[in-house]
Amino acid sequence: AGTVSGPSGVCAGSTITMTDPAPGGVWSMSNAAATITTGGVVTGVSGGVDTVMYTVTASCGSATATKTVTVTPLPDAGGITGSASMCAGTLGIYTNTATGGVWSLSNTVIATISGSGVVTAISPGTDTIRYTVTNACGTATAIKVITIGPALSAGTISGPARVCAGSTITL
16 A cells, blocks of 8 residues: 655645555545545644545455544634723733633733733723734634723812711711
């Protein structure tokens, strides 16, 4: 059956080409992580390990050459959870179920964000939180727009500082 040659890895949605010097063989895959055409073109479908098989059949039986291929999934940035609004001077905690991502903001004058997704609101305005995940197959970014309102203020209490028993004052 010869020897299957070609790359040992492919991204989901991308293709690589396998070759084998033995004539007349049939290409197949061991599972659904990838597909293969009659010309030996492998297309990554989903993350996992698959085996390329090239089988040659003659009057004396069949022989199969194999090659393991790792399919790397496309990056998934998931979704950002947390409040869409906050007030200046407060903290907001944002999370994402995707692992290995990097947090950033579009406007660090309005807010800042830590490496763990904690936003510190600085001044009123609109900002965009980004969570970016990168792997060998590319980059994906989840975004969430947040609105930062002015800082809350209870105001100032004014009026007389003393009152006699039985009397009233207005503050």
